[in-house]
Amino acid sequence: MMDLSAINPILLLASLMVAATPIILAAVGELVVERAGVLNLGVEGMMITGAVCGFIMAVNSGSPLLGFIGAAIGGAVLSLLFGFLTQFLLANQVATGLALTLFGLGLSALMGQNYIGIKAPEFPDWHIPLLGDIPVIGPIVFQHDPMVYVGLAIVVAVWAFLKFSRAGLILRAVGENHEAAHALGYHVVRVRMLAIMFGGACAGLGGAYLSLVRVPQWTEGMTAGAGWIALAIVVFASWKPMRLLLGAYLFGGVTVLQLNLQAAGMAIPVEYLSMSPYLATIAVLVIMRSGRAPGSLGQSFHASR
Amino acid sequence: MTMKSILAGATLAASLSTTAFADDPTKVGFIYVGPVGDGGWTYEHNEGRLAVEEHFGDAVETVYVENVPEGADAERVMQQMALGGADLIFTTSFGYMDPTINVAEKFPDVMFEHATGYKQADNVSVYSARFYEGRAVQGHIAGQMTESNVIGYIGSFPIPEVIRGINAAYIHAKEVNPDVEFKIVWAYTWFDPAKEAEAANVLIEQGADVILQHTDSTAPQAAAQAAGNVVTFGQASDMAEFGPFPRVSSIIDNWAPYYIARTQAVIDGTWESTNTWDGIGAGMVGIGEITEAVPADVKASAEALRDSLASGEYHAFSGPLNKQDGSAWLADGETADDGTLAGMSFYVEGLTGDIPQ
Numbered sequence: 216m217m218d219l220s221a222i223n224p225i226l227l228l229a230s231l232m233v234a235a236t237p238i239i240l241a242a243v244g245e246l247v248v249e250r251a252g253v254l255n256l257g258v259e260g261m262m263i264t265g266a267v268c269g270f271i272m273a274v275n276s277g278s279p280l281l282g283f284i285g286a287a288i289g290g291a292v293l294s295l296l297f298g299f300l301t302q303f304l305l306a307n308q309v310a311t312g313l314a315l316t317l318f319g320l321g322l323s324a325l326m327g328q329n330y331i332g333i334k335a336p337e338f339p340d341w342h343i344p345l346l347g348d349i350p351v352i353g354p355i356v357f358q359h360d361p362m363v364y365v366g367l368a369i370v371v372a373v374w375a376f377l378k379f380s381r382a383g384l385i386l387r388a389v390g391e392n393h394e395a396a397h398a399l400g401y402h403v404v405r406v407r408m409l410a411i412m413f414g415g416a417c418a419g420l421g422g423a424y425l426s427l428v429r430v431p432q433w434t435e436g437m438t439a440g441a442g443w444i445a446l447a448i449v450v451f452a453s454w455k456p457m458r459l460l461l462g463a464y465l466f467g468g469v470t471v472l473q474l475n476l477q478a479a480g481m482a483i484p485v486e487y488l489s490m491s492p493y494l495a496t497i498a499v500l501v502i503m504r505s506g507r508a509p510g511s512l513g514q515s516f517h518a519s520r
Numbered sequence: 521m522t523m524k525s526i527l528a529g530a531t532l533a534a535s536l537s538t539t540a541f542a543d544d545p546t547k548v549g550f551i552y553v554g555p556v557g558d559g560g561w562t563y564e565h566n567e568g569r570l571a572v573e574e575h576f577g578d579a580v581e582t583v584y585v586e587n588v589p590e591g592a593d594a595e596r597v598m599q600q601m602a603l604g605g606a607d608l609i610f611t612t613s614f615g616y617m618d619p620t621i622n623v624a625e626k627f628p629d630v631m632f633e634h635a636t637g638y639k640q641a642d643n644v645s646v647y648s649a650r651f652y653e654g655r656a657v658q659g660h661i662a663g664q665m666t667e668s669n670v671i672g673y674i675g676s677f678p679i680p681e682v683i684r685g686i687n688a689a690y691i692h693a694k695e696v697n698p699d700v701e702f703k704i705v706w707a708y709t710w711f712d713p714a715k716e717a718e719a720a721n722v723l724i725e726q727g728a729d730v731i732l733q734h735t736d737s738t739a740p741q742a743a744a745q746a747a748g749n750v751v752t753f754g755q756a757s758d759m760a761e762f763g764p765f766p767r768v769s770s771i772i773d774n775w776a777p778y779y780i781a782r783t784q785a786v787i788d789g790t791w792e793s794t795n796t797w798d799g800i801g802a803g804m805v806g807i808g809e810i811t812e813a814v815p816a817d818v819k820a821s822a823e824a825l826r827d828s829l830a831s832g833e834y835h836a837f838s839g840p841l842n843k844q845d846g847s848a849w850l851a852d853g854e855t856a857d858d859g860t861l862a863g864m865s866f867y868v869e870g871l872t873g874d875i876p877q
Contacts, residue, residue, distance in 0.1 A: 222726065223725055223726070226725040227725075230718075230721060230722075230725070234718070331555055331556075331557025331558075331559075332557045332558070332559045332563075332738070334761070425714055429714055429717060429718075430713040430714050431742060432713060432737075432738065432742065434555065434558075434711075434713045434737065435555055435587060436587075437712075437713055437714060439712060439714060439715075470718070471718070471722070474705055474718055474719055475722050475725075475726070477704075477705045477706065478672070478703045478704075478705050478722050478723055478726045479703075479726065480703070480872055480873045
């Protein structure tokens, strides 16, 4: 028996915003990395490392805020390893990124051994005064935990940075044609290292959002492929920050909707519902091939060439 | 030389070395589907393992591998354990059924014990607990605790074990509350905290104020706690850290007596392939403390139900009962036979929705 009226659209949209947040955080970091011409496939590994670092930090300090800071640092430190291997030793970016994911999964399992089954400190929702009281819009948009807004703020900041700032222009130049950027006197490797660290920090925040807010507890392998979705969404967004939001909400929406339809007794096979977010991602990747990748994406740079 | 003959040779060598050193400790292996720290299913199996170690001391050595995916990986891990000299291997998840049978064929001298499955062999026993008895008690409490008359149920996979639990809980919730309705969500995982939390939140959003879970992590408990007015039950393990509210009671798996008895049988050389299915009466299923959040009369009647299930005077599936499509299943006074229960693939009358195939 189907009872779609049981689905409350306001709560559905509100949980969509929460479901999309870890992906938004990880994807916006990777977007900056790729706009600088570096392909880091280690997002999953940096996310899970951030998840465990953030959890350890939050449990020991009792402060979720410090947890998120710890997660960003953890993710950034791990990404430095990738940066060192690919920017200074000129290792293959694809292989190094994949290795980083495997390394991150193992490292996090090791670090988190004593933290299984522990509760994370509370991270209460913000009920934003006035805005949170608006009917319909208020509960959907303005009654979440602070990290939801941090994620959105980072996306807007990245958009403004890439579009309007001189530093953003340099970063894009490095990503489009590193030879030319180098000839103009910009430090290609320095710009890329900074971008890689930013990407690592954002992925770490995304991971910590899972271990501190969504679940909230530490479990091995708890990111369960969110890092790969983030990578796909960067391509889906054609490397544009605002489209990235659309992709992440689409993905988060389908995930939440499939559980809602099940609970409402929708008689379509659950397997198809469960795979639908992934199918949607693939379909969108095939149909919307409008964007062009940064010119130097994935290529190693050395000043002597 | 084929893989099989290499393995046969290795087994031979292993069995020779066992004979040569007769006072070698008996080696007992455990394969876990989740991490030991899941606070639920795997945690309790590991408690059973620790009890074996404590009971036998130096005479027994135990090994375990956690987080083993159900499928080809499981076969590899079991093989490695058997090659490592294990005499007895407990494979503790339904999805290890075929891998266990396959590996057991290659290692006739190693005894295997598969939890919750139904395929036996000369060196493969199956064992499970009548968790549905505990589900009946949960349903009895849940039906009276719900104010919205909507009970959410997080299923893992649509296998007989889980369907039995849903039916048992529903029958006994309906008995005390004719208006009760079950909303069932299949998570298609035993252990994925993010997904379990999400499923619990969706059920709560759709009006459920009691959540029953057949997945292994404590994530749904945390979700209920955050919601504030939602009742939960510990699954597989007591999950007492979420009591007295939202967790108002629990089903506790107690594997220790069985694991000790089976290890003893291997030591004595009396091990035989058996099919064990014990319930509350034998102590394999425990009902965790019913907290003060439950009204005293409900608590008393739940405990009476528990005791009558334990003594065998009442069966959790007693007629008259119809199947979901309205066809008769059990006549008045009739109780379900174990064969039907073991392969249960239908809902009882009153449950809505289809079982995914």
